[in-house]
Amino acid sequence: MQDHYYMLVVKPSSHIELFSDFLVDVVPVGFEEIEDGFIIRSEEDLETVMWGIEQFAEALQRALGEVIDVEMTLTKEKNNDWIAQYQQGITPIEIDPFYIHPTWEEPREGMLNIAIDPALAFGTGHHPTTASCLRGIAKYVKSGDEVMDVGCGSGILAIAALKKDALVDACDTDPLSVENALVNANQNGITYRRLWEGPINETDEKYDVIIANIVADVLVFIASDIKKRLKEGGILILSGIMDKYEDKVLRAYKSFELTERLVENEWVTLVVTLKGNE
Numbered sequence: 001m002q003d004h005y006y007m008l009v010v011k012p013s014s015h016i017e018l019f020s021d022f023l024v025d026v027v028p029v030g031f032e033e034i035e036d037g038f039i040i041r042s043e044e045d046l047e048t049v050m051w052g053i054e055q056f057a058e059a060l061q062r063a064l065g066e067v068i069d070v071e072m073t074l075t076k077e078k079n080n081d082w083i084a085q086y087q088q089g090i091t092p093i094e095i096d097p098f099y100i101h102p103t104w105e106e107p108r109e110g111m112l113n114i115a116i117d118p119a120l121a122f123g124t125g126h127h128p129t130t131a132s133c134l135r136g137i138a139k140y141v142k143s144g145d146e147v148m149d150v151g152c153g154s155g156i157l158a159i160a161a162l163k164k165d166a167l168v169d170a171c172d173t174d175p176l177s178v179e180n181a182l183v184n185a186n187q188n189g190i191t192y193r194r195l196w197e198g199p200i201n202e203t204d205e206k207y208d209v210i211i212a213n214i215v216a217d218v219l220v221f222i223a224s225d226i227k228k229r230l231k232e233g234g235i236l237i238l239s240g241i242m243d244k245y246e247d248k249v250l251r252a253y254k255s256f257e258l259t260e261r262l263v264e265n266e267w268v269t270l271v272v273t274l275k276g277n278e
Contacts, residue, residue: 155181
Protein backbone atom coordinates (compact mmCIF):
# COMPACT_ATOMS: atom_id res chain seq x y z
CA MET A 1 0.00 0.00 0.00
CA GLN A 2 1.28 3.47 -0.89
CA ASP A 3 1.74 6.07 1.82
CA HIS A 4 -0.71 8.42 0.10
CA TYR A 5 -3.81 8.48 -2.06
CA TYR A 6 -5.70 11.05 -4.13
CA MET A 7 -9.14 12.31 -3.20
CA LEU A 8 -11.34 14.13 -5.71
CA VAL A 9 -14.50 15.85 -4.46
CA VAL A 10 -16.97 16.55 -7.28
CA LYS A 11 -19.99 18.86 -6.76
CA PRO A 12 -22.16 19.46 -9.85
CA SER A 13 -24.60 22.38 -9.69
CA SER A 14 -27.40 20.19 -11.11
CA HIS A 15 -28.22 16.82 -12.76
CA ILE A 16 -26.34 14.82 -10.12
CA GLU A 17 -27.95 11.57 -11.38
CA LEU A 18 -26.46 12.09 -14.86
CA PHE A 19 -23.01 12.68 -13.39
CA SER A 20 -23.40 9.51 -11.31
CA ASP A 21 -24.31 7.57 -14.44
CA PHE A 22 -21.22 8.97 -16.18
CA LEU A 23 -18.87 8.17 -13.30
CA VAL A 24 -19.90 4.53 -13.01
CA ASP A 25 -18.99 4.08 -16.67
CA VAL A 26 -15.58 5.78 -16.59
CA VAL A 27 -14.15 5.65 -13.07
CA PRO A 28 -12.05 2.50 -12.59
CA VAL A 29 -12.66 2.48 -8.81
CA GLY A 30 -15.72 2.86 -6.66
CA PHE A 31 -16.86 6.29 -5.54
CA GLU A 32 -18.83 7.59 -2.59
CA GLU A 33 -22.04 9.54 -3.09
CA ILE A 34 -22.47 12.51 -0.76
CA GLU A 35 -25.43 14.87 -0.42
CA ASP A 36 -24.31 17.32 -3.13
CA GLY A 37 -21.89 15.24 -5.18
CA PHE A 38 -19.26 12.53 -5.07
CA ILE A 39 -15.93 11.58 -3.53
CA ILE A 40 -13.50 9.57 -5.66
CA ARG A 41 -10.46 8.02 -3.98
CA SER A 42 -7.58 6.29 -5.73
CA GLU A 43 -3.89 5.60 -5.31
CA GLU A 44 -3.54 6.69 -8.96
CA ASP A 45 -3.58 10.38 -9.94
CA LEU A 46 -7.12 11.55 -10.75
CA GLU A 47 -6.30 14.45 -13.07
CA THR A 48 -7.47 12.47 -16.12
CA VAL A 49 -10.77 11.78 -14.36
CA MET A 50 -11.12 15.53 -13.66
CA TRP A 51 -10.60 16.27 -17.35
CA GLY A 52 -13.23 13.68 -18.29
CA ILE A 53 -15.76 15.21 -15.88
CA GLU A 54 -15.10 18.67 -17.33
CA GLN A 55 -15.65 17.35 -20.88
CA PHE A 56 -18.86 15.59 -19.81
CA ALA A 57 -20.17 18.77 -18.16
CA GLU A 58 -19.51 20.77 -21.32
CA ALA A 59 -21.25 18.15 -23.49
CA LEU A 60 -24.20 18.08 -21.08
CA GLN A 61 -24.51 21.87 -21.24
CA ARG A 62 -24.66 21.75 -25.04
CA ALA A 63 -27.19 18.90 -25.01
CA LEU A 64 -29.51 20.46 -22.43
CA GLY A 65 -28.98 24.11 -23.32
CA GLU A 66 -28.36 25.21 -19.73
CA VAL A 67 -25.43 26.26 -17.56
CA ILE A 68 -23.98 23.42 -15.46
CA ASP A 69 -21.10 24.22 -13.12
CA VAL A 70 -18.90 21.58 -11.52
CA GLU A 71 -16.81 22.35 -8.45
CA MET A 72 -13.88 19.93 -8.13
CA THR A 73 -11.23 19.70 -5.43
CA LEU A 74 -8.29 17.30 -5.78
CA THR A 75 -6.12 16.65 -2.73
CA LYS A 76 -3.33 14.26 -1.78
CA GLU A 77 -4.09 12.49 1.48
CA LYS A 78 -2.19 10.25 3.88
CA ASN A 79 -3.07 6.64 3.22
CA ASN A 80 -4.29 5.52 6.62
CA ASP A 81 -7.35 3.38 6.02
CA TRP A 82 -9.35 5.16 3.32
CA ILE A 83 -10.84 1.87 2.15
CA ALA A 84 -12.51 1.45 5.55
CA GLN A 85 -13.72 5.06 5.38
CA TYR A 86 -15.11 4.44 1.89
CA GLN A 87 -16.91 1.29 3.03
CA GLN A 88 -18.59 3.19 5.84
CA GLY A 89 -20.11 5.50 3.24
CA ILE A 90 -21.74 2.65 1.26
CA THR A 91 -25.14 1.81 2.66
CA PRO A 92 -27.32 -1.22 1.85
CA ILE A 93 -30.61 -0.61 0.09
CA GLU A 94 -33.93 -2.38 0.58
CA ILE A 95 -36.32 -2.77 -2.36
CA ASP A 96 -38.83 -5.34 -1.16
CA PRO A 97 -38.24 -8.30 -1.36
CA PHE A 98 -34.60 -7.56 -2.24
CA TYR A 99 -31.87 -6.45 0.14
CA ILE A 100 -28.80 -5.22 -1.76
CA HIS A 101 -25.70 -4.95 0.36
CA PRO A 102 -21.89 -4.91 0.01
CA THR A 103 -20.06 -8.05 1.08
CA TRP A 104 -18.87 -6.47 4.32
CA GLU A 105 -22.48 -6.05 5.50
CA GLU A 106 -24.53 -8.91 6.89
CA PRO A 107 -27.49 -10.24 4.87
CA ARG A 108 -30.99 -9.59 6.17
CA GLU A 109 -33.13 -12.48 7.32
CA GLY A 110 -36.39 -13.02 5.45
CA MET A 111 -35.33 -11.10 2.34
CA LEU A 112 -33.77 -12.00 -1.01
CA ASN A 113 -30.20 -10.89 -0.35
CA ILE A 114 -27.95 -9.66 -3.17
CA ALA A 115 -24.29 -9.00 -2.32
CA ILE A 116 -22.72 -6.45 -4.69
CA ASP A 117 -19.48 -4.58 -4.06
CA PRO A 118 -19.69 -1.06 -5.55
CA ALA A 119 -16.07 -1.10 -6.70
CA LEU A 120 -16.71 -3.95 -9.11
CA ALA A 121 -19.22 -2.47 -11.56
CA PHE A 122 -22.19 -0.26 -12.12
CA GLY A 123 -25.39 -1.45 -10.54
CA THR A 124 -25.77 -1.39 -6.78
CA GLY A 125 -29.45 -0.48 -6.63
CA HIS A 126 -28.88 3.16 -5.70
CA HIS A 127 -29.33 4.62 -9.17
CA PRO A 128 -33.01 5.39 -9.96
CA THR A 129 -33.04 3.23 -13.10
CA THR A 130 -31.65 0.19 -11.29
CA ALA A 131 -34.03 0.67 -8.37
CA SER A 132 -37.05 0.94 -10.69
CA CYS A 133 -36.02 -2.20 -12.57
CA LEU A 134 -35.73 -4.07 -9.27
CA ARG A 135 -39.28 -3.00 -8.43
CA GLY A 136 -40.39 -4.25 -11.83
CA ILE A 137 -38.65 -7.59 -11.32
CA ALA A 138 -40.23 -7.93 -7.87
CA LYS A 139 -43.68 -7.45 -9.37
CA TYR A 140 -43.51 -9.18 -12.75
CA VAL A 141 -40.93 -12.01 -12.61
CA LYS A 142 -42.35 -15.35 -11.42
CA SER A 143 -40.72 -18.63 -10.48
CA GLY A 144 -39.85 -20.62 -13.59
CA ASP A 145 -40.00 -17.62 -15.96
CA GLU A 146 -37.40 -17.47 -18.70
CA VAL A 147 -35.76 -14.06 -18.31
CA MET A 148 -33.23 -12.10 -20.38
CA ASP A 149 -31.13 -9.20 -19.05
CA VAL A 150 -29.85 -7.10 -21.96
CA GLY A 151 -26.84 -4.93 -21.08
CA CYS A 152 -26.48 -6.66 -17.73
CA GLY A 153 -23.67 -4.49 -16.29
CA SER A 154 -22.88 -5.76 -12.80
CA GLY A 155 -25.54 -8.46 -13.18
CA ILE A 156 -27.65 -7.10 -10.33
CA LEU A 157 -30.94 -7.32 -12.26
CA ALA A 158 -30.21 -10.80 -13.59
CA ILE A 159 -29.25 -11.89 -10.07
CA ALA A 160 -32.51 -10.45 -8.71
CA ALA A 161 -34.46 -12.52 -11.27
CA LEU A 162 -32.44 -15.60 -10.32
CA LYS A 163 -33.28 -14.97 -6.67
CA LYS A 164 -36.95 -15.22 -7.71
CA ASP A 165 -36.22 -18.70 -9.14
CA ALA A 166 -36.33 -17.65 -12.79
CA LEU A 167 -34.17 -19.15 -15.54
CA VAL A 168 -31.93 -16.26 -16.56
CA ASP A 169 -29.76 -15.42 -19.55
CA ALA A 170 -27.69 -12.22 -19.63
CA CYS A 171 -25.50 -10.39 -22.10
CA ASP A 172 -23.45 -7.22 -22.42
CA THR A 173 -21.24 -5.85 -25.19
CA ASP A 174 -18.66 -4.74 -22.59
CA PRO A 175 -16.28 -7.58 -21.63
CA LEU A 176 -15.58 -6.03 -18.21
CA SER A 177 -19.30 -6.03 -17.43
CA VAL A 178 -19.58 -9.69 -18.42
CA GLU A 179 -16.64 -10.52 -16.16
CA ASN A 180 -18.13 -8.59 -13.24
CA ALA A 181 -21.57 -10.13 -13.79
CA LEU A 182 -19.98 -13.57 -13.48
CA VAL A 183 -18.03 -12.60 -10.35
CA ASN A 184 -21.17 -11.21 -8.70
CA ALA A 185 -23.23 -14.30 -9.56
CA ASN A 186 -20.56 -16.56 -8.06
CA GLN A 187 -20.41 -14.30 -5.02
CA ASN A 188 -24.15 -14.84 -4.54
CA GLY A 189 -23.90 -18.59 -5.09
CA ILE A 190 -26.10 -18.63 -8.20
CA THR A 191 -25.63 -19.41 -11.89
CA TYR A 192 -26.93 -17.89 -15.10
CA ARG A 193 -28.38 -20.29 -17.62
CA ARG A 194 -26.20 -18.47 -20.15
CA LEU A 195 -24.01 -15.36 -20.02
CA TRP A 196 -22.26 -13.95 -23.09
CA GLU A 197 -20.41 -10.96 -24.46
CA GLY A 198 -22.42 -9.50 -27.31
CA PRO A 199 -25.94 -8.36 -28.27
CA ILE A 200 -29.29 -10.07 -27.67
CA ASN A 201 -29.55 -11.27 -31.27
CA GLU A 202 -26.88 -13.89 -30.52
CA THR A 203 -29.58 -16.13 -29.04
CA ASP A 204 -32.61 -17.86 -30.55
CA GLU A 205 -34.36 -18.28 -27.19
CA LYS A 206 -37.71 -16.65 -26.44
CA TYR A 207 -38.38 -15.13 -23.03
CA ASP A 208 -41.27 -14.44 -20.67
CA VAL A 209 -39.55 -11.26 -19.41
CA ILE A 210 -36.81 -9.15 -20.99
CA ILE A 211 -35.09 -6.44 -18.96
CA ALA A 212 -33.15 -3.71 -20.77
CA ASN A 213 -31.68 -0.97 -18.57
CA ILE A 214 -29.56 0.84 -21.14
CA VAL A 215 -30.21 4.28 -22.72
CA ALA A 216 -33.07 5.52 -24.87
CA ASP A 217 -31.22 5.54 -28.20
CA VAL A 218 -30.02 1.97 -27.78
CA LEU A 219 -33.48 0.82 -26.72
CA VAL A 220 -34.85 2.30 -29.95
CA PHE A 221 -32.06 0.73 -32.03
CA ILE A 222 -32.57 -2.81 -30.68
CA ALA A 223 -36.40 -2.72 -30.53
CA SER A 224 -36.87 -5.21 -33.39
CA ASP A 225 -34.30 -7.64 -31.93
CA ILE A 226 -36.01 -7.52 -28.53
CA LYS A 227 -39.47 -8.10 -29.99
CA LYS A 228 -38.23 -11.23 -31.82
CA ARG A 229 -36.98 -12.68 -28.54
CA LEU A 230 -40.14 -12.06 -26.45
CA LYS A 231 -42.87 -14.67 -26.08
CA GLU A 232 -46.42 -13.67 -26.97
CA GLY A 233 -47.88 -12.06 -23.86
CA GLY A 234 -44.34 -11.48 -22.58
CA ILE A 235 -43.31 -8.52 -20.45
CA LEU A 236 -40.59 -6.02 -21.29
CA ILE A 237 -38.98 -3.78 -18.65
CA LEU A 238 -37.32 -0.81 -20.37
CA SER A 239 -35.17 1.57 -18.35
CA GLY A 240 -32.34 4.08 -18.54
CA ILE A 241 -34.76 6.54 -20.16
CA MET A 242 -34.62 10.26 -19.44
CA ASP A 243 -38.14 11.63 -19.36
CA LYS A 244 -37.58 13.86 -22.41
CA TYR A 245 -36.85 10.76 -24.53
CA GLU A 246 -39.82 8.71 -23.30
CA ASP A 247 -42.01 9.40 -26.35
CA LYS A 248 -39.21 8.32 -28.70
CA VAL A 249 -38.96 4.96 -26.91
CA LEU A 250 -42.74 4.47 -26.83
CA ARG A 251 -42.90 5.06 -30.61
CA ALA A 252 -40.28 2.36 -31.16
CA TYR A 253 -42.41 -0.07 -29.09
CA LYS A 254 -45.82 1.01 -30.40
CA SER A 255 -46.96 -2.61 -30.87
CA PHE A 256 -46.69 -3.05 -27.08
CA GLU A 257 -49.25 -2.08 -24.47
CA LEU A 258 -48.04 0.16 -21.65
CA THR A 259 -48.61 -1.75 -18.40
CA GLU A 260 -46.83 0.46 -15.87
CA ARG A 261 -44.74 3.61 -15.78
CA LEU A 262 -42.21 4.03 -12.94
CA VAL A 263 -40.75 7.52 -12.49
CA GLU A 264 -37.99 8.76 -10.21
CA ASN A 265 -36.56 12.25 -10.68
CA GLU A 266 -35.94 12.63 -14.44
CA TRP A 267 -35.69 8.89 -15.10
CA VAL A 268 -38.50 6.73 -16.48
CA THR A 269 -38.90 2.95 -16.51
CA LEU A 270 -41.57 1.51 -18.81
CA VAL A 271 -43.19 -1.89 -18.34
CA VAL A 272 -44.85 -2.95 -21.59
CA THR A 273 -46.62 -6.15 -22.65
CA LEU A 274 -46.53 -7.84 -26.05
CA LYS A 275 -50.13 -8.76 -26.91
CA GLY A 276 -49.53 -10.43 -30.27
CA ASN A 277 -47.21 -10.69 -33.23
CA GLU A 278 -47.49 -8.38 -36.20
